Amino acid sequence: MSNQLYQDDTPADVKNAKGLHLITQSTPNGQKVQIFLEELADVYGTEWTTTLINISTNEQKKDWFLRLNPNGRIPVIVDNTVSPPFPVMETSAELLYLLKFDKDNKFGFADELDQNELVQWLFFWHGSGAPYQGNLGFFKRASEQLPFAIERFRKETYRVFGVLEIRLSGKYTGEPREYLAGKGKGKYSIADIGTWAWVKNYTFSGYTEEEMKELPHLVKWVDRIAERPAVKKGTGEKYKNK
Numbered sequence: 012m013s014n015q016l017y018q019d020d021t022p023a024d025v026k027n028a029k030g031l032h033l034i035t036q037s038t039p040n041g042q043k044v045q046i047f048l049e050e051l052a053d054v055y056g057t058e059w060t061t062t063l064i065n066i067s068t069n070e071q072k073k074d075w076f077l078r079l080n081p082n083g084r085i086p087v088i089v090d091n092t093v094s095p096p097f098p099v100m101e102t103s104a105e106l107l108y109l110l111k112f113d114k115d116n117k118f119g120f121a122d123e124l125d126q127n128e129l130v131q132w133l134f135f136w137h138g139s140g141a142p143y144q145g146n147l148g149f150f151k152r153a154s155e156q157l158p159f160a161i162e163r164f165r166k167e168t169y170r171v172f173g174v175l176e177i178r179l180s181g182k183y184t185g186e187p188r189e190y191l192a193g194k195g196k197g198k199y200s201i202a203d204i205g206t207w208a209w210v211k212n213y214t215f216s217g218y219t220e221e222e223m224k225e226l227p228h229l230v231k232w233v234d235r236i237a238e239r240p241a242v243k244k245g246t247g248e249k250y251k252n253k
């Protein structure tokens with residue numbers, strides 16, 4: 012038994028990192044954190060180092076990784092600027108942790124109620140969106156095809172997309188919104204980043220143009236966020252496994 016965060020076979024770039032370090036693969040969950048770091052870099056010049064792993068080799072199930080995240084899933088960040096180094100698992104917790112580098116509240120809110128709205132939508136996607144869309148992909152790709160499971164996750168993901176459409180359309184609030192949290196039309200925040208990284212894959216998840224026509228505000232929101240330079244960087248070449 013040892014309380015060491017790093018061990019002999021921890022990759023050198025993880026072990027020797029001096030600042031903020033990200034261990035990721037460019038999946039929707041990985042992209043959430045990649046995008047937010049790129050946004051922070053654009054605004055504040057925030058710096059970090061990155062280790063790309065390949066989850067198909069099960070690197071994330073090895074002992075060195077489980078010391079950083081016992082759940083054995085990416086992404087994980089380690090903040091080596093605090094002593095002892097502080098590991099953070101679970102994407103929404105990682106986004107919330109990284110808000111400490113957002114001194115001017117560009118991606119969060121100073122107002123307590125606005126910030127709570129951000130947390131509501133971040134949790135909504137984390138608990139009620141990603142698990143369904145993730146399982147839809149899992150069952151669609153599975154060697155054994157189970158139509159009942161595919162249909163269940165397909166319907167539930169579409170229902171959750173519908174909840175986002177209600178929010179963005181302003182159906183019950185009287186005014187359409189551009190972003191999920193904040194007053195009026197809302198403000199781009201980590202709630203949007205966490206949700207967008209998954210929802211943008213709606214075509215890959217198998218939703219037709221016809222189905223997405225029913226969700227016009229959601230589609231516009233996806234397109235609006237896709238235009239951001241940091242979003243392009245956070246989903247781009249830099250994070251591709253070589």
Ligand SMILES: N[C@@H](CCC(=O)N[C@@H](CS)C(=O)NCC(=O)O)C(=O)O
Nearest residue numbers: 038039040066084085086101102103
């Ligand atoms: N709830 C976790 C989910 C993380 C997750 O599922 N990551 C996937 C990639 S998108 C992964 O590491 N899969 C590999 C595995 O399950 O071994 C989070 O939000 O951080």
